[in-house]
Amino acid sequence: MNNISREHAVQFISSLRNLIEKEMNILTHIEDLPEVNLGMDKDVFKGVSNGFLSEVIYTMTGRKVEVIGEVENLFPCPCCGFKTLTERYNKDAGTGYDICPYCTWEDDGTIDPYAYRSINKGSMIDYRNEMASNPNRYHTNKWIKAKSNE
Numbered sequence: 396m397n398n399i400s401r402e403h404a405v406q407f408i409s410s411l412r413n414l415i416e417k418e419m420n421i422l423t424h425i426e427d428l429p430e431v432n433l434g435m436d437k438d439v440f441k442g443v444s445n446g447f448l449s450e451v452i453y454t455m456t457g458r459k460v461e462v463i464g465e466v467e468n469l470f471p472c473p474c475c476g477f478k479t480l481t482e483r484y485n486k487d488a489g490t491g492y493d494i495c496p497y498c499t500w501e502d503d504g505t506i507d508p509y510a511y512r513s514i515n516k517g518s519m520i521d522y523r524n525e526m527a528s529n530p531n532r533y534h535t536n537k538w539i540k541a542k543s544n545e
């Protein structure tokens with residue numbers, strides 16, 4: 396991960412905003428947006444909250460919008476509890492090994508949070524401590540927290 400100073404982050408966002416504002420009023424011409432091949436970008440936003448998408452649009456354009464629509468229901472990450480995984484670990488089915496885009500834990504079927512996993516080079520507790528000690532790197536409103544019974 397690259398570090399970027401707060402000053403440069405604000406400068407970067409502002410320059411993108413100004414560029415977009417100059418090109419078009421994106422929200423009054425939303426029906427006229429060109430068809431684009433979403434490709435991998437579509438998956439980047441799979442399962443993220445509508446509130447997060449609203450924030451991205453606000454950040455890019457300076458315009459407040461409410462994003463509406465059903466969020467894809469993903470599986471909860473066993474480490475951070477956010478619904479970020481496209482499949483659950485199942486040894487027999489050969490599924491799993493999704494890497495959580497939030498906490499980067501690779502779902503290898505581990506249940507014991509204290510178990511060291513070589514594939515993850517640590518335990519879930521290590522990952523949770525990392526998240527707790529670096530709140531700047533983890534924005535909590537992007538993903539949807541699983542309920543305790545999920």
Ligand SMILES: [Zn+2]
Nearest residue numbers: 472475495498
């Ligand atoms: Zn996670």
